[in-house]
Amino acid sequence: MFEPLTPTELSALELSLKVSATATLLCLPLGILFGWLLARKTFLGKLIVEALLSLPLVLPPVVTGYLLLLAFGRNGWIGRWFEEWWGWTLPFHWSGAAVAAAVVSFPLMVRSVKVSMQAVDPRLEAAARTLGASPARVFLGVTLPLALPGVLAGTILCFARSLGEFGATILFAGNVEGSTRTIPLAIYSSLQRVDGDVAAARLVALSVVIAVSALALHEWLVRRIARAPEQT
Amino acid sequence: MTEAWLNVDITHRRRSFLLEARWEMRDSALALFGPSGAGKTTLLHLIAGLLPPDRGHIHFRGRVFSNPGQFVPAHRRNFGVVFQEPRLFPHLNVRRNLTYGQPSHPRADAPSLPQVVDSLGIEDLLPRRPAQLSGGEARLVSLGRALLSGPQMLLMDEPFSGVDLGKKRQVLEFLRTLRRERSLPMLLVSHSMGEILELTSQVVVLERGQVLASGDFFEVLQAPNSISLADRLGIENLLHVDVEDHRPDQAVTGRLGDQQVLLPPAAEAAPGKGWVAVRPDDIILARQAIEGTSAQNRLQGTVQGISTHHGKFLVHVDVGQPLRVEVTERSVRELSLTVGAPVFCLIKTFSFRWRTIP
Numbered sequence: 214m215f216e217p218l219t220p221t222e223l224s225a226l227e228l229s230l231k232v233s234a235t236a237t238l239l240c241l242p243l244g245i246l247f248g249w250l251l252a253r254k255t256f257l258g259k260l261i262v263e264a265l266l267s268l269p270l271v272l273p274p275v276v277t278g279y280l281l282l283l284a285f286g287r288n289g290w291i292g293r294w295f296e297e298w299w300g301w302t303l304p305f306h307w308s309g310a311a312v313a314a315a316v317v318s319f320p321l322m323v324r325s326v327k328v329s330m331q332a333v334d335p336r337l338e339a340a341a342r343t344l345g346a347s348p349a350r351v352f353l354g355v356t357l358p359l360a361l362p363g364v365l366a367g368t369i370l371c372f373a374r375s376l377g378e379f380g381a382t383i384l385f386a387g388n389v390e391g392s393t394r395t396i397p398l399a400i401y402s403s404l405q406r407v408d409g410d411v412a413a414a415r416l417v418a419l420s421v422v423i424a425v426s427a428l429a430l431h432e433w434l435v436r437r438i439a440r441a442p443e444q445t
Numbered sequence: 446m447t448e449a450w451l452n453v454d455i456t457h458r459r460r461s462f463l464l465e466a467r468w469e470m471r472d473s474a475l476a477l478f479g480p481s482g483a484g485k486t487t488l489l490h491l492i493a494g495l496l497p498p499d500r501g502h503i504h505f506r507g508r509v510f511s512n513p514g515q516f517v518p519a520h521r522r523n524f525g526v527v528f529q530e531p532r533l534f535p536h537l538n539v540r541r542n543l544t545y546g547q548p549s550h551p552r553a554d555a556p557s558l559p560q561v562v563d564s565l566g567i568e569d570l571l572p573r574r575p576a577q578l579s580g581g582e583a584r585l586v587s588l589g590r591a592l593l594s595g596p597q598m599l600l601m602d603e604p605f606s607g608v609d610l611g612k613k614r615q616v617l618e619f620l621r622t623l624r625r626e627r628s629l630p631m632l633l634v635s636h637s638m639g640e641i642l643e644l645t646s647q648v649v650v651l652e653r654g655q656v657l658a659s660g661d662f663f664e665v666l667q668a669p670n671s672i673s674l675a676d677r678l679g680i681e682n683l684l685h686v687d688v689e690d691h692r693p694d695q696a697v698t699g700r701l702g703d704q705q706v707l708l709p710p711a712a713e714a715a716p717g718k719g720w721v722a723v724r725p726d727d728i729i730l731a732r733q734a735i736e737g738t739s740a741q742n743r744l745q746g747t748v749q750g751i752s753t754h755h756g757k758f759l760v761h762v763d764v765g766q767p768l769r770v771e772v773t774e775r776s777v778r779e780l781s782l783t784v785g786a787p788v789f790c791l792i793k794t795f796s797f798r799w800r801t802i803p
Binding site: 334336337339340341342343344345346347348351354355358359 | 493519520522523526530532548591
């Protein structure tokens with residue numbers, strides 16, 4: 214059981230990391246933008262936007278995957294344009310798995326960013342404005358650094374959720390070894406086989422290791438921020 | 446007519462609170478004075494550009510800052526604001542807080558970091574985090590930060606609460622220097638007349654969102670309705686005295702009309718005229734001229750009226766100038782204090798405090 218990773222496992226691991234990292238990188242800027250909008254701005258239809266952003270959190274992932282397929286599939290109303298213009302199709306490609314993971318994890322990122330930005334005292338931002346700081350400088354120099362622990366927590370959460378993504382991925386991106394079979398899908402595939410118990414157990418152990426490492430990294434980063442040495 | 450520094454004519458409503466203010470700042474220092482809840486802070490935020498007024502305009506040295514359909518945001522106004530709370534950035538140390546608003550090319554006459562740090566006496570605090578500062582220290586850093594942003598005007602909201610007396614003197618001296626030598630205009634919000642008079646005698650008196658009076662404080666006080674104004678604002682008596690004899694470290698002899706007064710030693714009181722303050726509850730009223738007390742001053746006068754204010758009885762005595770004396774209801778009865786009654790006001794020398802005005 215404790216042999217080095219087999220090529221199949223290695224491929225699943227690489228794919229999982231690639232898909233989750235891509236999903237997180239997609240979510241991070243958008244999550245910061247929407248988290249800030251929801252925390253600081255009032256606009257028409259804010260409640261609807263908020264509900265829509267939370268939807269993937271409460272929908273069964275299979276439903277999310279199906280909706281993605283309707284929209285981004287070869288004959289989907291967006292997917293058709295994608296293929297026509299760029300010759301790019303998401304389903305059955307690792308980028309499809311990344312999009313599925315991103316959509317499902319996005320609410321976690323947005324919520325985490327929103328809550329941490331709401332906790333930033335707006336009076337500090339007002340003080341920064343009176344000191345001549347433009348809105349962009351206030352955001353980058355005051356709001357974002359003060360919300361950083363929450364942004365970081367959201368990032369780790371998003372990454373972890375992406376690693377575990379199964380339902381939306383299998384429906385939207387399929388289960389193709391080497392291109393969309395991430396660790397959860399590989400576990401599922403192993404269990405489909407009569408002799409797959411050991412293979413599944415090894416993959417389960419692997420996901421536990423990754424998840425614990427992600428949490429440890431998060432903890433370490435949060436502590437580093439808390440006692441960041443001040444550059445003068 | 447000289448151009449006003451600041452020209453304010455605005456209306457601002459927040460739920461049931463209506464703020465209506467219309468005044469001009471003609472001197473380079475002006476104070477907004479009034480009890481808490483009068484709208485002083487709101488007015489300061491409107492001037493700073495942190496709130497848009499519902500109606501009206503704000504002009505600074507002829508430039509439009511707020512007008513219908515025109516609003517210069519706070520970060521383009523270049524006003525240094527010292528808020529009621531220090532509002533230091535918790536993720537930056539004191540040094541980086543101080544330099545946060547420093548322009549990359551400061552004006553030649555702008556005070557430098559070492560100058561500000563030295564004048565405020567905050568060298569030791571530079572590497573610290575805001576969480577490691579006392580309330581008074583944080584306030585000084587906040588003032589330093591505003592000064593280093595190279596402001597065209599300084600707006601200060603109760604900047605001295607929590608600052609110890611020695612520090613306060615030092616900072617006031619620094620502010621007076623800035624005003625004098627760099628002609629930095631300043632607007633001070635305070636509910637302490639003593640603090641205000643250290644910087645300016647130009648005041649706008651606010652109460653419940655309305656301007657009660659504006660102009661020179663001493664003229665405002667001597668206006669016909671001034672006694673009720675003083676009562677309502679709970680401020681101390683201010684007396685105008687002629688200084689007769691003044692030697693260092695010795696009690697000063699002075700005259701209040703034709704009555705002699707003995708005043709505490711004063712560093713700055715030059716022969717001539719001066720203002721002294723005395724609190725209404727630091728004065729003893731007597732119907733007879735009592736001898737053999739430690740109170741060196743015995744001012745003779747007549748009762749002009751008695752008013753109650755928040756359960757306190759204030760006897761208004763004319764000693765050549767209006768003087769308010771706080772007494773109990775029982776004293777009013779036992780001394781038969783009625784309008785026209787002759788009385789003596791007993792005041793200890795050290796109950797008087799000098800008010801120097803630059």
